[in-house]
Amino acid sequence: MASTLTAPSSVDDRVSKRSLGARLLSRPEVGSLVGAIVILVFFLITAPTFRDLGVSGTIIYNSALIGVMAVPVALLMIGGEFDLSAGVAVTTSGLTAALFAYQFSTNVWVGVLVSLLVMLAVGAFNGWLLMRTGLPSFLVTLGTFFILQGLNLGVTRMLSGGVSSSPISDMDGFDSAKKVFASDFNLGPINVKILVLWWILFVVAASWVLLKTKIGNWIFAVGGDAAAARAVGVPVKRVKIGLFMTVGFFAWFSGMHLLFNQNSVQSGEGVGKEFIYIIAAVVGGCLLTGGYGSVVGSAIGALIFGMTQLGVVYAGWNADWFKAFLGVMLLLATIVNLVVKKRADLR
Amino acid sequence: MTTTESFADEAGTSPTIPIVQMENVGKSYGNVHALRGVSLSVRQGEITCVLGDNGAGKSTLIKIVAGLHEHTDGTMSVNGEERHFSSPREAMDSGIATVYQDLALAPLMSVWRNFFLGNEITKGPLGPFGALDSAAMKRIANAELTKMGISIPNLEQPVGMLSGGQRQCIAIARAIHFGAKVLILDEPTAALGVNQSGVVLKYIVKARDAGLGVVFITHNPHHAYLVGNHFVVLKLGRVALDTHRADITLAQLTTEMAGGSELEALSHELAGIDAGVVVDPSKAGPPVAAEPISESR
Numbered sequence: 001m002a003s004t005l006t007a008p009s010s011v012d013d014r015v016s017k018r019s020l021g022a023r024l025l026s027r028p029e030v031g032s033l034v035g036a037i038v039i040l041v042f043f044l045i046t047a048p049t050f051r052d053l054g055v056s057g058t059i060i061y062n063s064a065l066i067g068v069m070a071v072p073v074a075l076l077m078i079g080g081e082f083d084l085s086a087g088v089a090v091t092t093s094g095l096t097a098a099l100f101a102y103q104f105s106t107n108v109w110v111g112v113l114v115s116l117l118v119m120l121a122v123g124a125f126n127g128w129l130l131m132r133t134g135l136p137s138f139l140v141t142l143g144t145f146f147i148l149q150g151l152n153l154g155v156t157r158m159l160s161g162g163v164s165s166s167p168i169s170d171m172d173g174f175d176s177a178k179k180v181f182a183s184d185f186n187l188g189p190i191n192v193k194i195l196v197l198w199w200i201l202f203v204v205a206a207s208w209v210l211l212k213t214k215i216g217n218w219i220f221a222v223g224g225d226a227a228a229a230r231a232v233g234v235p236v237k238r239v240k241i242g243l244f245m246t247v248g249f250f251a252w253f254s255g256m257h258l259l260f261n262q263n264s265v266q267s268g269e270g271v272g273k274e275f276i277y278i279i280a281a282v283v284g285g286c287l288l289t290g291g292y293g294s295v296v297g298s299a300i301g302a303l304i305f306g307m308t309q310l311g312v313v314y315a316g317w318n319a320d321w322f323k324a325f326l327g328v329m330l331l332l333a334t335i336v337n338l339v340v341k342k343r344a345d346l347r
Numbered sequence: 348m349t350t351t352e353s354f355a356d357e358a359g360t361s362p363t364i365p366i367v368q369m370e371n372v373g374k375s376y377g378n379v380h381a382l383r384g385v386s387l388s389v390r391q392g393e394i395t396c397v398l399g400d401n402g403a404g405k406s407t408l409i410k411i412v413a414g415l416h417e418h419t420d421g422t423m424s425v426n427g428e429e430r431h432f433s434s435p436r437e438a439m440d441s442g443i444a445t446v447y448q449d450l451a452l453a454p455l456m457s458v459w460r461n462f463f464l465g466n467e468i469t470k471g472p473l474g475p476f477g478a479l480d481s482a483a484m485k486r487i488a489n490a491e492l493t494k495m496g497i498s499i500p501n502l503e504q505p506v507g508m509l510s511g512g513q514r515q516c517i518a519i520a521r522a523i524h525f526g527a528k529v530l531i532l533d534e535p536t537a538a539l540g541v542n543q544s545g546v547v548l549k550y551i552v553k554a555r556d557a558g559l560g561v562v563f564i565t566h567n568p569h570h571a572y573l574v575g576n577h578f579v580v581l582k583l584g585r586v587a588l589d590t591h592r593a594d595i596t597l598a599q600l601t602t603e604m605a606g607g608s609e610l611e612a613l614s615h616e617l618a619g620i621d622a623g624v625v626v627d628p629s630k631a632g633p634p635v636a637a638e639p640i641s642e643s644r
Binding site: 212218221229291 | 413436445447451465477481
């Protein structure tokens with residue numbers, strides 16, 4: 001420490017300037033980007049259909065279905081928590097809107113708004129209970145996961161007598177809502193779903209908030225060291241509750257896409273999706289313990305998921321293999337992230 | 348604080364008026380009295396050292412001043428106004444900054460982000476949603492750290508990669524930059540080596556010379572005596588000694604800190620238990636190895 005003891009203006013020469021390459025490599029999303037390129041090349045070689053440009057629309061749409069929810073899940077993970085109820089919450093959102101509008105014969109948009117309020121409340125409840133009890137988010141959201149799963153099935157059967165909500169496509173407001181949440185258009189040979197555009201918008205907006213605003217700084221801080229954040233005046237509870245409500249908001253949006261894409265919602269849907277979101281975030285470079293990660297990474301993670309899911313089919317393999325492939329991907333990605341990060345830090 | 352004058356003589360202008368004045372402050376957790384009847388005053392341009400063994404109540408005391416705990420007895424006044432802090436933010440807004448043992452730095456965040464954590468500079472009309480002015484923050488962080496004599500070449504480096512002394516100094520520089528009038532340092536030298544402790548002690552003096560009231564919590568009387576103007580020794584939640592530098596020597600302070608009469612009793616007790624094993628250095632013969640082996644058998 002001799003050099004810090006010398007004159008204040010003297011330059012510390014122990015640290016040499018890092019090269020651009022090393023700085024790029026220390027970004028959290030680098031590991032996933034390398035993985036995505038490897039998988040893309042792999043399927044371009046093994047699956048001839050994969051090379052068809054028209055297919056890319058389907059692949060990106062499949063990725064967006066996961067990617068939209070991976071955005072808030074990544075933010076939440078950077079904030080040091082995770083939400084196991086995120087998967088079934090999407091179903092709850094779609095069911096709430098459909099059942100409300102149908103039962104009360106309102107304009108579909110009223111159901112959409114009610115659903116938004118319900119989902120924000122679910123998020124706020126998760127966050128509040130977590131902060132109130134100090135329990136790990138694993139337990140709290142596991143509870144909400146089962147509660148929502150049960151409510152989805154029970155309430156739907158009680159109101160509509162079946163396992164799915166009644167179709168609402170002939171109701172007022174359906175067409176305009178479908179335009180917003182689930183329309184598509186053709187761009188040359190590629191069919192572009194509006195969800196993909198929303199996804200890109202969400203990724204850009206969330207990245208900006210995370211990296212360029214005060215709130216983003218606080219998210220990193222509450223995940224990195226909540227006690228330290230509180231000591232310098234960061235409102236830790238409000239940040240964390242806000243993050244859970246963000247998950248609620250995105251679950252609402254995804255639920256709306258589900259509803260207006262299919263016109264009704266299956267009440268048993270969504271179970272297990274929460275892990276896919278978490279995989280996308282982790283593959284994208286988020287640290288499970290919080291304080292580190294990226295939203296862009298979660299998008300790349302979702303792309304890897306989309307490419308693999310369809311690549312396995314296009315390559316002519318049995319789709320049964322997909323889950324095993326996904327698990328291997330997760331492990332590989334985390335190891336690559338770890339190695340890349342360590343090597344970049346050493347440079 | 349009995350002064351009823353208004354802000355005409357702000358604590359800052361007169362060194363005789365304490366910025367923080369605690370009288371008979373106590374803190375109980377149920378039937379446990381962690382702190383009882385503690386009086387303490389912090390004056391501008393003075394370093395008040397709070398010493399004490401583990402569990403003496405040092406941490407409880409600073410947590411009250413820092414706003415992490417509320418006191419249950421007595422009064423605490425800041426700038427002549429009686430206060431009860433319910434959050435660290437309130438204490439900070441009153442000009443009290445605390446540098447904790449764990450430093451309150453997020454290890455994976457960069458130096459400049461940590462420096463401005465909770466006090467970020469934003470630009471544009473969007474308020475809290477406005478863009479961070481990272482260029483300005485980097486410039487200010489660099490200037491402030493250089494002023495304190497700390498050179499960190501890469502402000503994008505995560506603080507987790509810096510040394511303990513550097514981190515301590517970042518935390519102190521941050522507190523000073525954000526207009527602290529009172530700086531509370533919770534055992535800043537406890538985990539540091541000799542050289543790094545020296546660096547940190549120098550910054551403590553710099554903070555005092557910058558006109559801050561410093562509360563230096565430590566259990567190292569040597570470090571305390573190097574920089575302290577006023578010494579308060581806590582024992583079992585009570586003040587055992589409260590004295591000015593002029594009235595005490597390092598030897599006295601060390602004895603007081605080490606337990607004074609208790610230590611004497613302890614050494615007597617230890618000597619009495621197994622006197623045969625404890626070798627009196629004056630009576631000890633030449634080293635054992637020098638003696639012929641046959642003789643010792």
